[in-house]
Amino acid sequence: MKKIFIFIFSIFIFSSAYSQTKHISNMSDKDYSALLQESILSYGNNYNLKLFLDKIKKGEKVSIAALGxxxxxxxxxxxFTDGYAYQFNRKIRTQFTKDNGKNIFFDGAGLSGTPSPIGLVRYEQDVTKVLKQNPDLLIIEFAVNDGGEQTHQRGFEALIHDALTNNPNTAIIILYSAATYGNTQNQMIPIANYYNIPQISILNIVNKSINNKTINEKDFYTDIVHPTKEGHELVADCLMQLLNQTNKNKQNEKPAIPTKSYLESNLFGFKQILSDNQDVKIxxxxxxxxxxxxxxxxxxxxxxxxxxWYHKPGNSNDSFNLEINCKNLILVYKENSQYSNVKFGKADLFIDGKYIKTFDCSKNNGWGNCLFELIIDEKVSAKHSVQIKMQDDSKDLGFTIVALGYSK
Incomplete structure (x- = not known):
């Protein structure tokens, strides 16, 4: 009788605690669980994700990166620590470890306003060097930042391919965030499917829930794209749902990385340029x-x-010159803030002595954010000379080459 009482009392305590959990828009536990399940677009091949879960449950050292x-x-x-990535980091430590995840190393590698190609330039510095290894779990989230241009899709595919090439056991989850203006998941899904990657769509469940009035738009969004704290928790819970379901499922056979790219031309093997090397002279x-x-x-x-590389007002008007052996080259430059007391100007780009285009940063209508341009895009590697020079009427104004990334 005593054992029965303890058992019933334990169930009562567990159920009471669970029912006290407040979900977004005060959804019931049942409806919330169904919503989480519906967010899973694809389980993909779960081999790597099962490896990750096995390691974390055994208390082995694991690294998690969220790039977006x-x-x-x-x-x-x-x-910002109430963002989905940080909430997910806390939830996975609580649920899957007994020591609050002392062997989990987390890297929140989100950067505002940046699409997949800039993520590709950043990856080596902001993920692998921060973690001092390739991640065991990589979450990729660029669906509300990428446009419909194929350069964005190529950057997205390269992130998946390079992560798997660097470490074939890296588990990847593709997260399609929500925005009132939609996202580019329809362009990304075929690529993720090609690599058989698990995928979650927040856009699908948020749109459906707002349309059927189970979620209020203001409960999920703080503006047109950024979630509330509760909205971020919904995203984190969707990720946890994928992990929980994968944990129950049988492990798939080890997948093979496709030998050919999904898109006809690729941006594989990108590196950020920090200084001179065997391919680069600055x-x-x-x-x-x-x-x-x-x-x-x-x-x-x-x-x-x-x-x-910053052309500070007052610097000489000597051009920036780059000698490089590459197939692709991405230039990341700064859109100056309208509130900055430094005025920016116009810079001309020449490749192999030929004028290509002018970058006009004179309007100062940004917020110090990054813009990018794929300035070399060839089928095979070759030696190129790149010159960036301030226009004569901008020689006393500013211009920042924020980063350069290339592949061979």
Whole structure:
């Protein structure tokens, strides 16, 4: 009788605690659980995710990285640490470890306003070097930042391919965030399916829930794209649902990485240029200052691109010159803030002596954010000369080459 009482009492305590959990828009536990399940677009091949879960449950050292834009950085709530990536980090430690995850190493690698190609340039510095290894679990979230251009899709595919090439056991989850303007998941899904990657769509469940009035738009969004604290928790819970279901499922056979790219041309093997190397020689010219006002990470309050080339007003008008052996080259540059007291100007781009285009940053209508351009895009690697020069009427104005990334 005593055992029966204890058993019933335990169930009562568990049920009471669970029922006291407040979900977004005060949804019932049943409806909330169904919503989480519905967010899973694909379980993909679960081999790597099962490996990750086995390691974490055994207390082995594991690393988790969340790479994306402002949603991944934690924009929306008052505290960025209430973003989905950080909530997910806390939830996985609580549920799957007995020591609060002392052997879990987490890297929140979100950066506001950045699409997949900039993520590709950042990956080596902001993920593998931060973790000092390739991640055991990588969450990729760029669906509300990427546009419909194929360059974005190529960057997205390269992130998946390079992560798996660097470590074939890296578990990847593709997260399609929600925005009132939609996202680009329809362009990304075929690529993720090609690599048989698990996928979650927040857009699908949020749109459906708002339409059937089970969720109020204001309960999920703080603006047109950034979730509330409760909205971020919904995203984290969707990720946990995928892990919980995968934990129950039988492990698939080890997958093979496709030998051919899904898209006809690819951006595989990208590296960020930090200094001269066997492929690169830089003459900085008048771009020899460091811009300390480039985008900074919420988690460090420091510039995310400390190695940049800044034409500071007053510097010489000597051009920035790059000699490089590459197939692809991405230029990341700064859109100056309208509130900045430094005026930016126009810079001309020449490749192999030929004028290509002008980058006009004179309007100062940004917020110090990054823009990018794929300035070399060839089928095979070759030697190229790249020159960036301030226009004559901008020689006393600013311009920042935030980062450069290339592949061979």
């Amino acid at each position: 834009g402002s949603v991944t950085e934690g924009a929306g709530p008052a505290l 003459t900085s010219g008048g771009f020899n200052s460091i811009d300390s006002q480039t985008q900074y990470l919420q988690k460090t309050k420091q510039s995310n691109f400390p190695f940049n």
